[in-house]
Amino acid sequence: MQLMHDVAALRRVVRDWQHSGQRVALVPTMGNLHDGHLSLVESAAVQAERVVVSVFVNPLQFGEGEDFDAYPRTLEDDCRRLDGRGADLVFAPGVDAMYPGGTGAATRVEPPAALVDTLCGRSRPGHFTGVATVVAKLFNLVGPDIAVFGRKDFQQLQVIRRMALDLNFPVQVHGCPIVREADGLAMSSRNAYLEPDERRRAPALYRALGVLVNAVRQGGRDVAALESRARAELEGAGLEPDYVSLRRPEDLAPPRGGERQLVVLGAARLGRTRLIDNIEFELTDGGSW
Ligand code: PAF
Numbered sequence: 001m002q003l004m005h006d007v008a009a010l011r012r013v014v015r016d017w018q019h020s021g022q023r024v025a026l027v028p029t030m031g032n033l034h035d036g037h038l039s040l041v042e043s044a045a046v047q048a049e050r051v052v053v054s055v056f057v058n059p060l061q062f063g064e065g066e067d068f069d070a071y072p073r074t075l076e077d078d079c080r081r082l083d084g085r086g087a088d089l090v091f092a093p094g095v096d097a098m099y100p101g102g103t104g105a106a107t108r109v110e111p112p113a114a115l116v117d118t119l120c121g122r123s124r125p126g127h128f129t130g131v132a133t134v135v136a137k138l139f140n141l142v143g144p145d146i147a148v149f150g151r152k153d154f155q156q157l158q159v160i161r162r163m164a165l166d167l168n169f170p171v172q173v174h175g176c177p178i179v180r181e182a183d184g185l186a187m188s189s190r191n192a193y194l195e196p197d198e199r200r201r202a203p204a205l206y207r208a209l210g211v212l213v214n215a216v217r218q219g220g221r222d223v224a225a226l227e228s229r230a231r232a233e234l235e236g237a238g239l240e241p242d243y244v245s246l247r248r249p250e251d252l253a254p255p256r257g258g259e260r261q262l263v264v265l266g267a268a269r270l271g272r273t274r275l276i277d278n279i280e281f282e283l284t285d286g287g288s289w
Contacts, residue, residue, distance in 0.1 A: 002088070004092070005091075005093055005094060006097070007141055022049035027040045028135060028147065030056065031075060032072040033074075033078045038081065054090075058098070060108070060126075091141075108133045111163055119265055120156075136163060145170075145171065145172065147164075149174070152187075188275070195271060198270045202270055202273075208233040223255075239268040239275070243267055244265070248262065249261050249263045262282075
């Protein structure tokens with residue numbers, strides 16, 4: 001496995017691979033890798049002959065007062081964890097390589113408002129512009145055939161799919177299932193911020209989403225009541241809910257009637273940690289929304 005910081009060297013290696021007929025999968029990350037990331041890398045290795053993992057803490061997607069400075073940077077450990085898991089190359093550029101003109105006035109990729117003025121985008125203004133911009137840049141730099149993302153960041157995945165479509169990137173975007181701890185908590189680099197007592201309470205988010213899914217499966221259709229019950233459960237467990245929301249997976253709009261595929265998404269604050277999670281589900285036995 002090679003580690004590269006330099007864009008020109010990266011382009012050379014990837015071009016050689018593709019010229020010899022090998023497909024390249026990209027797994028974009030911000031490092032501090034956990035088993036969830038490793039599952040993305042393993043999926044990438046099944047889908048392509050070569051796997052590039054990028055490690056870059058992207059300043060553009062952090063708002064003022066968010067954890068850009070505190071975000072754990074653990075490149076050596078990350079490389080150790082990746083070794084033998086199917087990655088061929090780790091691309092870890094510096095900020096200057098990613099933003100040669102500086103970050104302040106950099107050209108940005110702005111996703112459609114309908115996808116970002118909602119859910120996490122409402123409490124993190126500019127976040128998805130930062131994500132779409134850096135992922136578009138990574139697509140330009142690496143030129144992957146496939147790109148692999150986690151479904152935990154469900155809104156991010158839909159923003160990236162739409163960005164790739166709208167900007168004509170010849171990249172197949174693939175979403176991998178959420179990897180959970182034994183008690184249901186979705187794996188996330190930010191779980192490292194949780195104090196022991198918070199860590200014990202954190203699975204309440206997944207539980208509250210699960211209760212809502214079961215209620216819908218059993219015929220519950222009063223969205224406001226279902227969502228407010230989930231918020232009350234979160235508050236009961238000592239979490240500060242940001243949102244709990246039932247949506248259509250493809251465009252993140254509220255269900256309008258007739259849908260069979262749904263997703264419930266939630267975000268809550270626990271101390272200084274912001275947790276997000278979601279459950280995608282299908283109404284079976286001829287049922288629909
Ligand atoms: O999900 C992440 O870790 C980041 O948002 C991503 C996709 C690597 C872009 O910086």
